[in-house]
Amino acid sequence: MTNSSTEKNGLKKGPWTPEEDQKLIDYIHKHGHGKWRTIPKNAGLKRCGKSCRLRWANYLRPDIKRGRFSFEEEEAIIQLHSVLGNKWSTIAANLPGRTDNEIKNYWNTHIKKKLFKMGIDPVTHTPRLDVLQLASILNTSLFNSSPQFNHPFLSGIGRSVINPTHLLSLLSTLLSCQSRNNPDNVLNHNNYQQTISQLSGSNLLQNQPQCSQMQLETIPTFQPNQPQVSLQENLIAKSNPLNMEHQLIKSKLQNQISPLATSFSLQNLWHYDNGDNISGLSVPQSSSAMQCFSSSKFNSIFNNLLGNQNLSHNEGIPNFNLTSLLSSTTSSSPLNSSSSTTFFNGTTEDERDTYGSNILMYNISNGLNDSGLL
DNA sequence: AAATCTCTCAACCGCCGCTGT
DNA sequence: GACAGCGGCGGTTGAGAGATT
Numbered sequence: 001m002t003n004s005s006t007e008k009n010g011l012k013k014g015p016w017t018p019e020e021d022q023k024l025i026d027y028i029h030k031h032g033h034g035k036w037r038t039i040p041k042n043a044g045l046k047r048c049g050k051s052c053r054l055r056w057a058n059y060l061r062p063d064i065k066r067g068r069f070s071f072e073e074e075e076a077i078i079q080l081h082s083v084l085g086n087k088w089s090t091i092a093a094n095l096p097g098r099t100d101n102e103i104k105n106y107w108n109t110h111i112k113k114k115l116f117k118m119g120i121d122p123v124t125h126t127p128r129l130d131v132l133q134l135a136s137i138l139n140t141s142l143f144n145s146s147p148q149f150n151h152p153f154l155s156g157i158g159r160s161v162i163n164p165t166h167l168l169s170l171l172s173t174l175l176s177c178q179s180r181n182n183p184d185n186v187l188n189h190n191n192y193q194q195t196i197s198q199l200s201g202s203n204l205l206q207n208q209p210q211c212s213q214m215q216l217e218t219i220p221t222f223q224p225n226q227p228q229v230s231l232q233e234n235l236i237a238k239s240n241p242l243n244m245e246h247q248l249i250k251s252k253l254q255n256q257i258s259p260l261a262t263s264f265s266l267q268n269l270w271h272y273d274n275g276d277n278i279s280g281l282s283v284p285q286s287s288s289a290m291q292c293f294s295s296s297k298f299n300s301i302f303n304n305l306l307g308n309q310n311l312s313h314n315e316g317i318p319n320f321n322l323t324s325l326l327s328s329t330t331s332s333s334p335l336n337s338s339s340s341t342t343f344f345n346g347t348t349e350d351e352r353d354t355y356g357s358n359i360l361m362y363n364i365s366n367g368l369n370d371s372g373l374l
Numbered sequence: 375a376a377a378t379c380t381c382t383c384a385a386c387c388g389c390c391g392c393t394g395t
Numbered sequence: 396g397a398c399a400g401c402g403g404c405g406g407t408t409g410a411g412a413g414a415t416t
Contacts, residue, residue, distance in 0.1 A: 013385080013386075014384095014385075014386090014410090015384070015385075015410085016384090016385090035401090036401080036402070037400080037401070037402095049401085049402090050386085050387095050401095050402085050403095051385075051386080053402075053403085054384090054385065054386080055384090055385085057403095058384075058385085059384075059385095086405065086406090087404090087405090088404075088405065089403075089404060089405085100403095100404075100405085101383080101384075101385085101405095102383085102384095104383095104405075104406085105382075105383050105384085106383090108382095108383095109381070109382055109383075110382095
């Protein structure tokens with residue numbers, strides 16, 4: 001046959017032809033829908049009722065909105081998903097013109113990856129603990145070892161710096177590099193622990209002093225978005241027996257997370273992912289978030305620590321190449337150099353930029369009841 | 375230019391809950 | 396209460412398009 005359609009029990013499967021679409025549209029326009037089981041027969045279609053219903057609901061319905069998701073829609077999806085989980089039909093009910101199938105696909109192919117890339121667990125909507133642990137160790141090791149600022153490690157610092165955004169991306173990439181195509185598949189426990197102990201136990205890291213105490217004090221600490229968390233927790237508390245774990249995670253976040261985890265911009269990422277030109281956006285280069293890392297020094301540290309030791313293809317993990325990682329990070333993320341507008345909560349000229357801020361503005365349907373259902 | 379890989383998304387599948395008998 | 400029919404939902408699949416080698 002010329003296409004992938006198959007016929008079983010006289011019923012056709014696979015992609016719909018324009019002729020079939022027209023038959024279904026004509027029939028529904030004439031008679032309306034309702035009895036899906038009888039529609040195919042009456043409309044002269046060799047399809048099951050279910051297939052007709054799906055085709056109509058996901059594709060032929062006149063009120064379906066086509067085209068890419070807007071930033072606002074994406075924020076709404078993330079916000080609703082943080083409250084409702086994989087209740088795609090409920091989420092779709094809050095996004096006029098979008099179908100549950102479309103939202104589900106968009107979530108799985110775009111948002112999930114994006115959140116993961118940003119160090120956020122797409123299931124819990126909290127920063128990933130693996131990244132947090134790494135970030136925390138790095139933060140401790142790199143920032144707190146010595147107040148001296150004139151250490152040799154810093155001597156070569158000019159204008160070439162790595163900001164925390166890059167560092168977070170770097171950590172995120174490191175943790176996900178084992179499974180480029182599967183964001184669900186994080187570094188396995190052994191490898192992860194090995195990496196952690198390499199970082200925390202490394203003389204290289206422990207002996208590297210970093211920013212002055214004054215600089216450290218100017219770095220804001222992570223504050224989870226309270227309203228969002230509250231709403232989420234209210235709902236979780238009523239329905240989720242794992243609430244204790246949720247609380248534990250939350251307290252870990254508040255105590256441990258470094259500013260790294262707050263320094264990203266969902267909006268810029270969205271613009272970048274959608275091919276928009278973001279080069280004109282301004283950057284608060286004076287932000288306290290800009291940490292003093294020499295990329296070349298960092299490069300050598302990471303290559304020494306990771307690239308030449310245990311992160312090798314031989315053990316099933318790709319080589320960790322900071323140089324390429326940084327270049328890919330800076331080229332694939334709008335957060336670098338002149339593209340980012342936000343680094344930390346409350347330090348931006350446009351707070352909407354920070355993930356979670358504008359999300360909170362999204363008005364969840366008034367129809368939501370106590371259990372989060374419509 | 376061809377082969378291979380990766381990504382996207384329309385469509386399918388199986389399960390569940392509701393309703394009528 | 397048991398059963399069947401139906402619609403709806405969420406998870407999964409696989410063809411086709413696009414990207415990469």
